[in-house]
Amino acid sequence: MASDLLSNSSTNSSATETSNLEIPQRNLVPAASHSRYADSWNYLWIALMISLSKEPSLARAEESTSVAPIQLELELAEDYRSASVPRCIEPDRKLNFRPVIGILSHPGDGASGRLNNASNASYIAASYVKFVESAGSRVIPLIYNEPPEVLYEKLNMVNGILLTGGRAKSGLYYETVKVIFKKVLEKNDAGDHFPLYAICLGLELLTMIISKDTDILEEFDATDQxxxxDFVRNSSIEGTVFQRFPSDLLKKLSTDCLVMQxxxxxxxxxxxxxxxxxxxxFKVLTTSTDRDNEVYVSxxxxxxxxxxxxxxxxxxxAFEWGLSTIPHSDDAIQVTQHVANFFVSEARKSLNRPSAREVLDNLIYNHSPTYCGRAGRGYDEVYIFT
Structure with a gap:
């Protein structure tokens, strides 16, 4: 195109003598064509400027999207740090948060000699151990026929006593219970809050000891029941084992079969x-009725x-499964837990603080339980001492 334009320009110059000046080659582009190139360049320039104007905003957008989550995480982390500042209330120094319960063993092996028929054998059903452990206590076994000096040493290592169920109501076992009961009274009279739980046979023995009448007990038909x-009318439960029971559970105790006799x-x-x-x-809190409709203190x-x-x-x-009549409902388990909790909460008030070494050497952890639940009756596990 450029050569054609130059040729035409040369022919025209010889014909028209308007100018003898040589036209520079850069100006040989026609005006219309020049306009088109200028417009194209302007479009390119505008597009370039728009592109350049967008890049900072895109960069800022990318920066904001990447910085915002980081900033948010930093703020959350700061909140967590401020929220995790320890604000624990200092434990009451008057209470013992490492209580130990002494459980008295019962003559025999808990299985009529099927597990151990030694004449000096005694046992503690594991359910009693689990019972107090579930409320935050450890256990030291008090062997009923061990030397008195050993028994007295152990009584000085514990913060409460549990007397179990069983059958023995005479002989050395009865005398040992009398000694322990006397010690419990002495410790409390001396200012140490020293609780005692007596279950089934335990209540019967206390009844005989306190009444000073070994024939005071009556017969009832309440086996495996x-x-x-039934709460005694107008009897306050404040300060008793029932004080922490929810009101609905207290009502159910009177209407539903939630306890095992x-x-x-x-x-x-x-x-x-x-x-x-x-x-x-004693003050009577509840009574129950046997199969013959006879009422007894419960x-x-x-x-x-x-x-x-x-x-x-x-x-x-919560801890025995050998008998189908044992209640295992949610409410029944709550009963077990509330009773255990009250006992151990009382034991925490004890002033007794034995050395850790003495306690560790005498804990029931030094013994192994024997599983006997396959028989489907009696206890599921027992600790046997000989």
């Missing part, structure tokens, strides 16, 4: 109240000591 608890003997309310020793020592609380006795078995609901 789930039952209710397993005894041949007991004492009627009339006979207990007629005995001045018993009536002055829960008592000492008037002036942290001593509670049950004719029923609070430990069985």
């Amino acid at each position: 789930a039952s209710t608890l 397993n005894h041949h003997y007991g004492i009627s309310p009339g006979k207990l109240l007629a005995n001045p020793y018993l009536s002055s020592f 829960t008592v609380q000492a008037r002036n000591y942290p001593i509670t006795a049950f004719q029923w078995h609070p430990e069985k609901n």
